Amino acid sequence: MWDVIVIGGGPAGSWTARGFAKAGLKTAVLEEHSEIGIPIHCTGVVGGAMLEQFPQTKSCVWREVNQFKIFSPEGESFLLPNVKAFILNRQKLDLTLAHEAQKEGALILLNHKVSTLSQEASHVTVEAVTSGEKTVHQAKMVVLATGSTSNLARQSHLGEPPQFIRGVQVEIEIENLPTIELYLGSRIAPGSFAWAVPTCGKSAKTGLITLENASIYLEKLFDSPFLKGRMNRILSKPRASRIPLGPSPSTAVNRLIAVGDAAGQVKTTTGGGIYYGLIGAEAATAIGLESYKNGDFYPALLKQYHSLWQKQLGFELKAGLYFRKIFDKIQDSDLNYLTQRFKKKDLQDLLHQHANFDRHRDLIFALSKVPDIRAVMVQLLRRNFFPGRNSFSLC
Numbered sequence: 539m540w541d542v543i544v545i546g547g548g549p550a551g552s553w554t555a556r557g558f559a560k561a562g563l564k565t566a567v568l569e570e571h572s573e574i575g576i577p578i579h580c581t582g583v584v585g586g587a588m589l590e591q592f593p594q595t596k597s598c599v600w601r602e603v604n605q606f607k608i609f610s611p612e613g614e615s616f617l618l619p620n621v622k623a624f625i626l627n628r629q630k631l632d633l634t635l636a637h638e639a640q641k642e643g644a645l646i647l648l649n650h651k652v653s654t655l656s657q658e659a660s661h662v663t664v665e666a667v668t669s670g671e672k673t674v675h676q677a678k679m680v681v682l683a684t685g686s687t688s689n690l691a692r693q694s695h696l697g698e699p700p701q702f703i704r705g706v707q708v709e710i711e712i713e714n715l716p717t718i719e720l721y722l723g724s725r726i727a728p729g730s731f732a733w734a735v736p737t738c739g740k741s742a743k744t745g746l747i748t749l750e751n752a753s754i755y756l757e758k759l760f761d762s763p764f765l766k767g768r769m770n771r772i773l774s775k776p777r778a779s780r781i782p783l784g785p786s787p788s789t790a791v792n793r794l795i796a797v798g799d800a801a802g803q804v805k806t807t808t809g810g811g812i813y814y815g816l817i818g819a820e821a822a823t824a825i826g827l828e829s830y831k832n833g834d835f836y837p838a839l840l841k842q843y844h845s846l847w848q849k850q851l852g853f854e855l856k857a858g859l860y861f862r863k864i865f866d867k868i869q870d871s872d873l874n875y876l877t878q879r880f881k882k883k884d885l886q887d888l889l890h891q892h893a894n895f896d897r898h899r900d901l902i903f904a905l906s907k908v909p910d911i912r913a914v915m916v917q918l919l920r921r922n923f924f925p926g927r928n929s930f931s932l933c
């Protein structure tokens with residue numbers, strides 16, 4: 539009988555396991571793959587706040603950038619100034635956090651794919667498949683840190699995030715990519731964005747997120763003027779995954795809590811979830827330890843976890859969803875117009891003052907106070923709510 543079983547050895551799972559193990563609880567992590575951090579589906583860009591709050595992650599930094607270059611569909615660009623971001627070696631991050639959990643006494647069991655969970659009065663039974671064999675484990679409490687693709691959360695009545703966006707990325711060799719570039723437009727990332735992120739030497743990660751079929755758009759991105767002519771070769775197979783958009787309706791039920799992507803702890807603007815998942819992991823550990831101390835793993839106490847992480851991230855997630863709703867129906871001509879507008883000094887100053895890698899609410903509100911930008915937002919909202927009247931243009 540384990541005190542805690544964490545399912546999933548990604549960042550959120552390992553950090554939760556570390557917290558419980560550090561407090562002396564008998565903790566196991568069950569990870570389906572044979573290696574931690576593989577396969578890599580993520581670009582690994584995070585803000586400075588994460589490195590400050592979780593200094594163990596500093597050793598995983600590949601590069602630091604201080605601005606982003608954003609391209610309109612017609613190829614014009616503006617700078618997002620003064621936004622410090624760090625590009626991490628994502629596999630090293632997962633390994634580092636798993637090692638932190640091990641150092642505190644957590645046992646990591648690789649090749650353990652969990653297939654079913656059953657919540658009983660005094661414990662949870664977890665069935666896993668290990669090299670074709672079924673293994674059965676029991677714990678007083680279980681943490682689901684299975685990322686965005688598992689169906690265990692749905693199976694166990696935790697529910698799922700309300701929506702998912704699709705993401706795909708690949709490693710390439712590219713010339714002349716000094717900073718992170720973001721590409722907008724219906725031809726390469728409808729309703730969202732694509733990117734090229736320099737990693738080591740001439741290597742970069744390029745990919746996109748969209749509500750549509752991301753893999754089809756990746757081909758179009760390769761062929762776009764943004765990459766064509768600069769991209770020397772493709773270094774890896776494309777990896778597609780999905781990203782939650784919005785929190786799960788419930789992230790704690792009897793003896794069971796969800797963290798990270800499995801809980802929807804992901805920025806609803808950009809789809810970045812490493813930092814928010816670690817914040818969720820801290821909240822899970824704090825409330826889980828309280829439950830353990832009181833011998834009470836029932837929803838009333840565990841639900842405080844849902845309130846705690848919602849208090850820290852809930853407004854951000856809501857503001858991001860609002861922002862997405864506004865920009866859902868944006869057209870290329872609007873993006874071209876906005877790009878020109880964002881080059882102007884007043885908006886560059888506003889970006890300088892309010893842009894923050896991890897928290898986007900302030901910037902969204904500050905932009906909504908600029909009269910012509912507010913007018914654009916209103917037009918876009920009208921387009922969303924009165925789709926029949928689609929003929930008006932922003933410019």
Ligand SMILES: Cc1cc2nc3c(=O)[nH]c(=O)nc-3n(C[C@H](O)[C@H](O)[C@H](O)COP(=O)(O)OP(=O)(O)OC[C@H]3O[C@@H](n4cnc5c(N)ncnc54)[C@H](O)[C@@H]3O)c2cc1C
Nearest residue numbers: 546548549550570580581582583652685705798799811812
């Ligand atoms: C294309 C793309 C680019 C991204 N870029 C960024 C970025 O730049 N910055 C950022 O912050 N975020 C980014 N993200 C999001 C980020 O990858 C996730 O938010 C983050 O990995 C979530 O961490 P996690 O620990 O919750 O889940 P994961 O990292 O997905 O880990 C879940 C773990 O659970 C294991 N697992 C799943 N099911 C089972 C099972 N049944 N039994 C046992 N083990 C299981 C998996 O093997 C995996 O190891 C990106 C996502 C995508 C798709």
